[in-house]
Amino acid sequence: MLLGPTHRVAVAGLALPSASAFATPLGEVALDMAAIASIAHLPQVVVSDAAHAMEHSLEVQLPFLQTVLERFTLVPLAVGRASAAEVAEVLEALWGGDETLLVISSDLSHYLPYAIARKTDNETARHIVALDARIDHQQACGATPVNGLLLAARRHGLQARLLDLRNSGDTAGDRSRVVGYGAFAFTPVNTDAH
Structure with missing residues (x-):
């Protein structure tokens, strides 16, 4: 999971992109579509490509993750107008075992x-x-x-x-x-x- 604030586009809630992967000069990072589907029903989770298009808070972390982690999938959430409790609810829905890494940017x-x-x-x-x-x-x-x-x-x-x-x-x-x-x-x- 990778969460960061929105800086350029106002969005209500936590925004997912509609893409299935993010790309960097180090290669593509696939999105975890099963995990994304598991939170899609939450009212504070929205799909907004605009929230991700010019946002740096998430993408700046990807080369570091690609360098340190051999293989991983990603749940990128650009956090706009939401409460800490709403964010925590999404984290709870995605909380996994030792294989789950959570990065807040x-x-x-x-x-x-x-x-x-x-x-x-x-x-x-x-x-x-x-x-x-x-x-x-x-x-x-x-x-x-x-x-x-x-x-x-x-x-x-x-x-x-x-x-x-x-x-x-x-x-x-x-x-x-x-x-x-x-x-x-x-x-x-x-x-x-x-």
Whole structure:
């Protein structure tokens, strides 16, 4: 499952594409049509090619997944106007075993000065690690899918671990207006996942 916020096209709910595969320079990634069919009845799930056509939040993750995973199928959901509970309901319907990987794509803070961004992103990271689903869209553009994941993680007894937290000012970027990024892993409690 791959979820990210919509940035260019407003959509009510969680949008699936009508395509059967996504393509990158590394090859095609087939969509999991059985999983997609299993959530099609949910009222918050819609089909919108427009929501996917210019959206970067999902597609930017695909080359990384193609490099790390030998073979996989995809359920791409562009999240528009929806509640965290609606996102969590979709995640529950798709929740699988160890073979299921869930990726939420979201930036953290946007265009703040470096020091303020670090403080804001550290606070957001504390909320995520605590599974506190009260993140707002100033803290993360993908607050809705992130909060939906946090609700589902609580239900499934998962723990969140911060892997890394940085912003664009940590590279060669301008420190007067930075974008924050974080990486988190969600694993069963008392599991030392690497």
